[in-house]
Every structure is written in structure tokens, then in C-alpha cells.
Amino acid sequence: MIKSIEESPLYRIANARSMAFFGASNSISSMGAHLLSAALASGFKGAVYPVHRKDANVLSLTAYRGVADFPEVPDLAVIVLPTHVVNETLEACGKKGIRQAVVVSGGFKEVGGIGGELEAELKKIAGTYDMKILGPNCLGVANPHRNINTTIIPNEGPPGFVGLASQSGSFVTQIFEYLSGFGLGFSTAFSVGNEAVLDIVDCLEYLGACPHTKVIALYIEGIRRGRAFIEAARAIVPHKPIVVFYVGGSKAGKAAGFSHTGAMAGPDELYDGMFRQAGIIRARSVVELFDFCWVLGALPIPEGNRIVIQTHSGGPGAAAADACGRAGLVLSTLSEKTLEKLAPFVPSTGSVGNPVDLTFTKDPTAFYFHIPGILLAEENADILMVYLLSPQRVVERILRGRGLPDEAASVQGRKITESNVDQLVQHLKKQKKPVVVYSFHRSDAHVMREVIAKGMPVFQGAERAARAVAALVAYAGVRER
């Protein structure tokens, strides 16, 4: 295990101060144009050297004929060239003194035949020059904290706390937009490709030592160094949760994974045992992978699995109770003290059991402030789950119906929503129990944006929320071990 992040062989890749692009291009349909464009759009501050045989400029940058022309030895070479010229380019980089490379080009072990031989040669070159290589057949790295992005898609979201090591480049790039929709972002994300030199274990160790990373996500099709993987994970999980989505366990997933990166998958039970042994939490899908990361990075770890549900509608309450039960959570029995405190806030048509169901209240402060406060003080509960429905558009409509101009009604509606969300969020800052929200609002609704901007996890439907809470509880168990 590495003792500090600087010891990681990935350090100068994820924190490169200068980059050369082999395969850079002005052609809109070329992968090289996409990569360089994404790197520039991500705001990289260091020198960038695009290599092009003919063009004097590539995407407004001075182009170079080859390594010989570079005015310095760049930290990192990004290579997106036809397969047959990759190795000679790496050789030239090695001779120049470049010690880090991201090989985006495919056509190696994953295609079989001659591809395997080319990959063996690539590894030999890495050995000769002590070159740290990510790939081939990968998208490299995105480290938004350093404005570094060697992938094909610009990262427009803010830097965040989710560290990712992925055997799929898409689950780096195509998750940029997805995460930013939750107000989240990557701390650093690695696409490992064929793992010819550096592998997922190296990434895991890097992210374990990375100060920006609060939770680690893994997308895995197959693990090559099983023992090293378990050891690294075990050293990390006491202070940082790890979540995995493993795709190789089913017959169909295994076959698809093999043709993707040549990874050898193992039976689901075997991997399941390995993850459990290592204290890694398992997600069932990519969506769950990042749901789990959200709550694990944003919320305090609960002391137990006893949950209390707050709603103003019976159906969402019953559906949440059902989802919590199925996810292995226990619905708290509210104490006499809590029932007494709740009584003045719950109308006769509501229910003061668990779920606490208001049915309808005239006083939003009761729903968004007083009741959550009472429920968070309940000693029989470790977690609070709140159903969110914003009356914003209804309020706006009523105000318009009473003669208020459109603009004024709209301002007033927004204000009410914002004040409600503010009241709810105040509780989060003050105490140590996790609060999770579920809703059926569209993700682009004003209230959803407000909640997300305030750092509160909110999920569409109770099932996702309950499963995410169960992941929090699972991590509490891992830490106790």
C-alpha cells in the first residue's frame, strides 16, 4: 500500500503539469479532435502540445511534428492513434524522457490475435522506460480539481467527492452530466481499459489516499489481482466507503465484458464473497452505484437501521414503508414522548404512527421544520426519510386566481419553496442522523434543484431512497467490524 498520494504511479498522470496529444486533429468526426477539445474545455492550465504531421495549428493551438519538436519533456502523453503506430510512438516518448502515458487507442488484447502481441510489446516498452501507462483501450483520467481531462467529453460540472475507477471509459465520461444533475462531481475518475500496466488496484490505492475523495466507486468486469485488491480495499474501508457495480457475474454480462476489455469474470457468488470480505458495498446497477456514493459522501453514517418516515400522503408513506422493509430497514416505534410532541402538528385525518402522515397541513413550517426536528430527536430512530411535494405551482395558480399578476405569483411561489427547503436543511447541519428525501417531482423542477443545491440527497421514488439508506447502514456495519 502507498503511504501518500504522491507515491502512487498514477500521481503524475492525474496531476500532469503538461500534456502532449498524439492523434490531435481538426476533423470534427475524429476521436482526436474530441479528446483535445474536451481537455481544453476542462480548463487545463499547463502547456498542451498537439502533434500533427501537416497542420500548423490544431484547435487554435500550435501543432508539433513529433516529440523532437517539443520545447520541454511533458509530464503526460495522450495517444489516440491507429493501433499499428502506438508502440513506436510510446518508444519515441520513452526516448524523449516522457514517463507517463494514456493510451486511448484500442485494437489490443481485447480484439485477440495480433492484438495480444501488440499489447505484450507495449508492456515491454513500459518496462524499458519505467513508463506508467493507463490503457490501452481506455479514456484515461479526469481530475477536475486540477482541470485535467483526457477523456472524450468535457466535464462541465464542478469538482466533487466521488472517486471512480472504471473498466469502462463511458462510465467516466457519460457520468459527468449525470452526476452534475445531483450537484455532484468526481474527485478523480480513472478509465483503466485493458490494464496492461496500471490496473484497478493502483486506482483504488490512489483514491484511498486522495484527500478530495470521500467515497470510491468501482465499475468492474473482472479483477486480475484479487489478493492485492482485497488488501487495498480492507485498508481503505475503515476510513472511506467503497461501492462496486460488478457486471461479470451473469452469463450475459461475462460474455460482454470479455469482448470489451478481455477481462476474465468470475461467478457472481465468488465476487460477492470477495466484496463482502473486503468490506465493499455492492450496487445492482450503475444508477445505484452513484446513488450509494451520493448518500455515503453527503450524509453522516447512522448508528443503526431504524428509520422513521414523514409524509403528507398515505400512498407515498405506504410505498416507502414497503420499500424500507424490503431493503432490510426497520420502521421505528415512536416513543410516547415523540407522540406527545407530534400531536399538535398532525391533523385528526392524519396518522402519528410510522410513517408519520399529515395528509394535509395548513402550516408548511410544521412539515418542513417542527416535525423533522421532533423525529430527529426520537431515540428509537437512526434515520429520517421525508417525502417531498412542493405546492409551488398550486400556490402560484391560487395567487393568480385571486388576481395577482403572473410575475408576482411566480416570485411568491418560488419564495415559499425556497423557504420550505431552507427550513428542512437547517436540521441537517445541526445533528448526526442522516436525512434522505424522496419525491416524484421531475429532476428539473425548481424544488428539486433547490434541495440538491443545498446538498441533500433526493431520489425519485421510495425504492431508490430506501436502497441508498440501506447502503449507509451496510457501511456502518462494515466500519464496526
Add this chain to the structure above:
Amino acid sequence: MIKSIEESPLYRIANARSMAFFGASNSISSMGAHLLSAALASGFKGAVYPVHRKDANVLSLTAYRGVADFPEVPDLAVIVLPTHVVNETLEACGKKGIRQAVVVSGGFKEVGGIGGELEAELKKIAGTYDMKILGPNCLGVANPHRNINTTIIPNEGPPGFVGLASQSGSFVTQIFEYLSGFGLGFSTAFSVGNEAVLDIVDCLEYLGACPHTKVIALYIEGIRRGRAFIEAARAIVPHKPIVVFYVGGSKAGKAAGFSHTGAMAGPDELYDGMFRQAGIIRARSVVELFDFCWVLGALPIPEGNRIVIQTHSGGPGAAAADACGRAGLVLSTLSEKTLEKLAPFVPSTGSVGNPVDLTFTKDPTAFYFHIPGILLAEENADILMVYLLSPQRVVERILRGRGLPDEAASVQGRKITESNVDQLVQHLKKQKKPVVVYSFHRSDAHVMREVIAKGMPVFQGAERAARAVAALVAYAGVRER
């Protein structure tokens, strides 16, 4: 079973030509204001009579002191009054000749004690006046095809093909916005509440006969008339699919459901058997309930469970293969003929197996038109699943990098996306195999809106898409039976 929709006791409720509102109010925090506002906002064309003791106008409408003042006998009475005056109001309505009522007020059987007696009295009044009553403790009906909405939230989306009968009013109202995000809408949605007079079986029969309803969704906490329910469902499923989310099967869901509507839930296995016997497809969550309705209403029914996956990224391909395998779908083996036809379109770094993985293509027409066409012609496949990534923002960035002004780059980017989606959608109209799309784009991304506007189901993540396809396959099995 009813022979036509006009025979249904719900017909004049869901197709009321005039409505009286008892409990209508100008107070922004009252439920009566919300209800009347929602009804007006939904564009109801008939006469509306708000009842108010003092105010001359309610939300710009002339108010009436009581039933005696109405200039006609309205089709429907909507009652949102304190519990203790509901029955006397119903009695007055009966005497006036009103034969349909929606009782929104709660405080009846669901709260126990005196509530049970009040509900017995309500039923007696219904008997005396042959009055069709929805509720109490419900939100009534939304029929956007007739601009009718007695619920608390305005329905701003277009009319659609999803019929809903729900033991939760929230799953009517709070789904308006949710469904319209998918370009969907309700045909008619019923909130049944305590089912004192009319029940979920009556709604099922209505929706079975409703010409606007292509698929029926049920939210159930417990069924009172089991045999009638099965008989109605069996008569409907050969020509119209039914999907159910049953929440009472778990201990937690059962307890919550009981305090909600007083419904007696049964063991999960019992209900599961009943649903299977009746040919009803079961969803695991509210999200799945409407996912299943989307594909069942929008796509043709497949002839089998053999699926082919098209992607340009290995990870999403492997994750989709895994999800399809776990959902009980079979990955097709592509015929020699198909492999030959595909060869020119798939680069050497891609894979012509299943998933068909392009990795990267310079030609979007290959991805959006030629390859889907070839795969839909494959005789070994019944279903096509396509992974969607829009290069729109990347293209815009590259164009800007080459000096195009922001506006022009943006227009060009949008054009490319729209043309890609158009190409994909062309296939849908021509053939009889279902095509489903999955993506990690945010639901408010331009490409997602385009796909949705063209009527193509698109899901966040492969798991949801695979589960929805499995529901299509399940319905094919039900129909064959």
C-alpha cells in the same frame, strides 16, 4: 362486467358536465382552494358551483349559499368539508337530485372509532338516493380528455393513454408532472380512497371499457372483492395490459396501508398468485409501474424474449447485457447474414457480437439508421435495445474551437441531434419489433426531450430498460395463454 363505458357507475363522475364544490374557499392554505383551483386550471368547460356561506365569489366564480340556490342539478358534487358535516351535505345533495359525489374529506373508517359509524351512515345515504360515491378520503378523478380534475393539483400535461385506479390520491396527483416528463399522460385516473361505495373493481371495469386507455395501472394496498377483481382483470387482459404495484405484501407496507385507507392487505404470495392468475403484470415500485405502462402503451408486443443490444461503448453494453440476463431476457445469437451486413459499419476496434459495440464511429447515420435497420431485420431477435449518447455538446465545442460563433455552433449541434433521433425513429414506424432506448443523459437534456417527443421510451440506465422490456415479454406470454 359492463358492456360499454356508459354503463359504468363511474361514467357520470368521470364525464361530469357540471360540478358543485362544497368547501370551496379563497384561503390560500385551505384544501378547498387547492381543489377548486386545480379544477379550473384543468380547463373544465361545464358549469362550476362553489358553495360558500359568506363570500360572494370564490376564485372569481359566483358562490352559492347551498344546494337550494343552484340554478340546475349538477352532475357531480365534490365535497371537501369537515368530517362531521359531510353526511348532512350528501343528504342535501341527494334530496336535490345529485346522483354522483366525490368525497375528499377524511376522518372515516381509516381513523377507526366514530369514523367507522360515519362511513356506515354515508353508505346508507348512498343507498337511499342511489348515489354513486367515490371516497371518502380520496381525491376523486382526473379525466384530461374531458378537462375534468377533482384532485388537489392541476394537470398541466396532455391527455394520454395510461388509465389509473389507485388506493392513493397522491399517485394520481403527484404523477401528473412525472408522467408528462415522459411525454405521457393519464387517459383517466381514479383515486378510490376508502371505497365505501365504488371500489377499485369498478374503476378497473371502467378503464377496461375506456377507449382512450391503452394500458391500466393499479396501485393497491388491499383488495376487498377478490373474485370480482380477478374476473374483471381476466376479461380485460386479452386486449389491454394491466400492471399493478402492490404495497401490502411486506409487514411494513401492510401496517402503513391499514392506517392509510383501512385496507386489509394479504400475504405477498397470495396476492402474487392472484395477480398471476388474472394475467396482471407486477411492478416492484411506483417508478416501475409507470415504466411498464410506458412500454406497454407505446411499443408493439414482441414475439419472444430474444434481445439484441446496440452500443458504442463497452461498459454500457456489458451493463445492459448483465441487466437483460438478470431480467430473464435472452441475448440473440446474430445470424451469419446479419454479421455480414454489419461488417462494413463496425470498426476493427468494435465488436460485431451481441452487444453490437461500435466503440467509435465517424458516421452517425451508421449508428442511428443502418445498424438498427440491420438488427431489426435479424430473425433471431425479437427486441432491440439501443444505448443513447448525444455528441451534441462535444460537437458544439469543437465547432466553437474552430472559430464558429456560439449561436451558430449551438444551432448546428441541435440539428445533428435532431437528425440522429429522426433517423432512429423512422425504424419504429415501419416494423413490429419493440425498440427501447437507455441512456445516462439527464432527463432535461435536449436529446432526451427529442426522443421522448417522438414517442420512444428511454430509460436512465440499462436496468430499468431491461425490466420494462421484460414486462413487455410477460404481457406477450399472458396474451398467448
